[in-house]
Amino acid sequence: MKRVMQDERGIALAVAIFALVIVGALVAGAFFAGTQEQRVADNTRRLGQSFGVAEVGIGRQVARWDPARNNAVAKYPAATLVVPDSSTATGVFGGQVLKLNGNLYLIDIIARDSASRSGRLNSRGGARQRIGLLVRIQPLQMDIRASLTTQGGANLTGNASVDGRDHVPVGWTDCEGGLDTSRAGIRNDAGTVSTSGNATVAGTPPVMNDTSVSDKTFTQYGDVTYDQLATRANVVLPGGTYRTEPTLRADGSCDKGNLTNWGDGINRTAPCGNYFPVIHVTGSVTLNGVQGQGILLVDGDLEVQGDYQFYGVTIVRGRLKTAGGGSTDAHFWGAVMAENVDIEFQNLSGSATLNYSKCAITQALQMTGTVAPMVSRGWAQLF
Amino acid sequence: MLTRRGFTLVELLIALVLLGIVSAGIYRVLVNNQRIYQAQTQRIDLQQNIRAAVTILPAELRELDASDGDILAMGPTSITVRGTRRIGFVCGTPAIGPLAGNTAAATLSIRRTPQYGARDIDINTDSVLVYYEGNQGNTNDDGWLRGRLNAAAVPVVCADGANSPADQYAASLWFTVNQFAVTGMIPNGAPVRAFEPITYSLYQAGDGRWYLGYQSRHGGGVRQPLIGPLNGPNGVLFEYLNANGVATLVPAQVAQVRITLWAQTAQQVRQREGPRGFVTDSIVTTVSLRNNRRWNTVAPGS
Numbered sequence: 001m002k003r004v005m006q007d008e009r010g011i012a013l014a015v016a017i018f019a020l021v022i023v024g025a026l027v028a029g030a031f032f033a034g035t036q037e038q039r040v041a042d043n044t045r046r047l048g049q050s051f052g053v054a055e056v057g058i059g060r061q062v063a064r065w066d067p068a069r070n071n072a073v074a075k076y077p078a079a080t081l082v083v084p085d086s087s088t089a090t091g092v093f094g095g096q097v098l099k100l101n102g103n104l105y106l107i108d109i110i111a112r113d114s115a116s117r118s119g120r121l122n123s124r125g126g127a128r129q130r131i132g133l134l135v136r137i138q139p140l141q142m143d144i145r146a147s148l149t150t151q152g153g154a155n156l157t158g159n160a161s162v163d164g165r166d167h168v169p170v171g172w173t174d175c176e177g178g179l180d181t182s183r184a185g186i187r188n189d190a191g192t193v194s195t196s197g198n199a200t201v202a203g204t205p206p207v208m209n210d211t212s213v214s215d216k217t218f219t220q221y222g223d224v225t226y227d228q229l230a231t232r233a234n235v236v237l238p239g240g241t242y243r244t245e246p247t248l249r250a251d252g253s254c255d256k257g258n259l260t261n262w263g264d265g266i267n268r269t270a271p272c273g274n275y276f277p278v279i280h281v282t283g284s285v286t287l288n289g290v291q292g293q294g295i296l297l298v299d300g301d302l303e304v305q306g307d308y309q310f311y312g313v314t315i316v317r318g319r320l321k322t323a324g325g326g327s328t329d330a331h332f333w334g335a336v337m338a339e340n341v342d343i344e345f346q347n348l349s350g351s352a353t354l355n356y357s358k359c360a361i362t363q364a365l366q367m368t369g370t371v372a373p374m375v376s377r378g379w380a381q382l383f
Numbered sequence: 384m385l386t387r388r389g390f391t392l393v394e395l396l397i398a399l400v401l402l403g404i405v406s407a408g409i410y411r412v413l414v415n416n417q418r419i420y421q422a423q424t425q426r427i428d429l430q431q432n433i434r435a436a437v438t439i440l441p442a443e444l445r446e447l448d449a450s451d452g453d454i455l456a457m458g459p460t461s462i463t464v465r466g467t468r469r470i471g472f473v474c475g476t477p478a479i480g481p482l483a484g485n486t487a488a489a490t491l492s493i494r495r496t497p498q499y500g501a502r503d504i505d506i507n508t509d510s511v512l513v514y515y516e517g518n519q520g521n522t523n524d525d526g527w528l529r530g531r532l533n534a535a536a537v538p539v540v541c542a543d544g545a546n547s548p549a550d551q552y553a554a555s556l557w558f559t560v561n562q563f564a565v566t567g568m569i570p571n572g573a574p575v576r577a578f579e580p581i582t583y584s585l586y587q588a589g590d591g592r593w594y595l596g597y598q599s600r601h602g603g604g605v606r607q608p609l610i611g612p613l614n615g616p617n618g619v620l621f622e623y624l625n626a627n628g629v630a631t632l633v634p635a636q637v638a639q640v641r642i643t644l645w646a647q648t649a650q651q652v653r654q655r656e657g658p659r660g661f662v663t664d665s666i667v668t669t670v671s672l673r674n675n676r677r678w679n680t681v682a683p684g685s
Contacts, residue, residue: 029416047438176519
């Protein structure tokens with residue numbers, strides 16, 4: 001006869017459930033500890049990865065620095081350059097570039113690793129790193145000690161004037177650092193400087209014979225050569241006669257694609273006022289109007305006619321010749337270096353004025369220069 | 384009452400014995416698991432501890448310019464450095480007074496935005512490094528001026544298009560031989576780094592354990608445990624390498640700092656074999672000083 005167990009009672013089920021709960025809690029605890037450890041380790045790894053991405057972002061800004069775009073931006077707080085989000089193999093970076101003054105910029109980069117960026121993490125948090133780099137314009141080490149540097153002699157006739165005293169170009173209001181001490185009017189290796197008519201040479205001294213002037217003075221700028229500088233040119237033109245003046249696009253912005261637009265030094269607040277191109281003319285050139293600014297490199301001779309105005313540094317491998325003059329004097333604001341490879345006399349005649357201007361030189365070099373980290377303490381962990 | 388049955392004494396005894404055996408088994412499992420869990424937690428804490436070290440210390444040391452004196456003292460178990468606490472930028476060209484000895488008074492207006500740092504400038508504990516540009520046309524004379532802020536900030540407005548707010552400080556700046564105390568040598572927009580001397584050092588705390596301590600002027604000069612407990616009096620080793628990767632004893636020549644930490648668990652845990660004891664782990668990291676002076680330029684004061 002089968003025995004009915006319905007009235008039998010025990011604690012097996014309770015013990016089993018109790019045991020399961022205990023074991024479950026222990027397993028959950030072990031898993032929790034393991035998961036926590038994994039998360040912490042993962043956070044550390046992602047933090048390192050984000051840091052690496054930020055470093056890539058910083059390096060990329062320096063390596064791909066675009067002087068025509070970045071150097072022309074207004075100083076902070078008037079403007080900031082946005083670094084758009086860019087991807088690397090392990091994350092994304094973005095940020096901003098602040099122009100602190102004519103020479104200094106702050107690159108401010110925020111980076112996240114891929115997982116943090118995409119929000120794939122359960123914690124919804126993720127890693128982020130923000131680092132900064134203070135960079136400085138690397139000025140060309142040009143040996144400028146006079147308004148006109150040349151080899152050989154020079155003839156000044158008519159109303160020609162060479163002045164080594166520091167001048168602020170008319171209408172320029174953003175010059176930094178005050179006036180420079182007076183420089184020589186003409187610095188040459190040898191040869192006589194003659195004046196006739198109303199021609200004048202001024203400066204301290206007016207004429208400096210300096211035997212250290214050599215071909216290298218005109219072609220070597222620190223560790224950059226004339227040829228290397230020429231490869232940076234925004235404007236490359238063959239020899240010829242040109243009329244250069246600022247032109248605008250239909251939307252009113254500066255037309256930097258026009259090879260005879262060499263910026264607007266006469267009106268610095270105009271759209272082309274901050275455009276300082278490096279101009280390379282591969283032969284001899286005659287300029288018969290209107291203006292330009294930046295660094296002008298001429299492989300041959302340079303002849304200036306009428307009331308042409310140029311702001312910045314002019315380097316001529318051949319001779320410099322000025323003639324005539326219109327309603328206003330022709331002006332070079334900055335410095336002119338004429339290598340005069342054939343050692344002929346520089347002929348400055350008519351109403352031509354060469355005015356030394358530290359401001360024009362500095363701005364031309366700043367606006368065309370690339371950047372490098374400050375010599376010390378440029379790197380910063382930002383928060 | 385025929386259907387209601389009770390336990391006999393024998394049944395009860397058997398049940399109690401079985402329950403005892405099962406309970407003992409569960410207890411043993413529980414205790415073992417708890418030990419494992421505790422040991423695991425201790426190991427996790429230990430690893431987090433040493434990971435924190437490789438996050439905190441390199442972040443501090445990377446910003447040093449050892450060539451310009453940012454390592455104030457160094458030894459195998461301690462290092463004292465200038466810790467950057469705030470970075471800002473001057474607005475306007477700071478006026479610099481005449482040189483008296485090596486110092487000159489200057490007026491620094493520091494923009495409130497942007498500023499970066501973990502805390503605000505504390506004029507009572509912080510010194511400053513102000514960027515010195517000198518000749519705009521070359522980088523050979525670029526450097527930094529050390530100084531202090533003499534009085535609390537006065538709110539001013541920067542004379543730029545946005546009229547941004549700034550804090551103006553009366554400062555004393557220290558000039559070296561090749562630096563000129565002339566207005567214009569510090570340009571508009573020059574960066575300013577506020578720093579304080581901080582020390583990371585190995586020490587034995589009141590509980591008898593060893594820790595890597597953090598000591599700062601801003602923190603009242605009291606040493607606080609940062610990482611630890613460490614593995615006794617040899618729990619940390621700072622090694623200093625020059626640009627060629629060779630050990631150096633000259634602070635100004637340090638290009639890299641190698642940090643080795645031996646840490647141990649806060650509590651003793653049962654080892655796989657043998658009695659309970661502290662579990663130890665170590666980590667090594669090498670930090671390159673990012674802000675050392677680059678290139679073969681004329682160093683200020685040389």
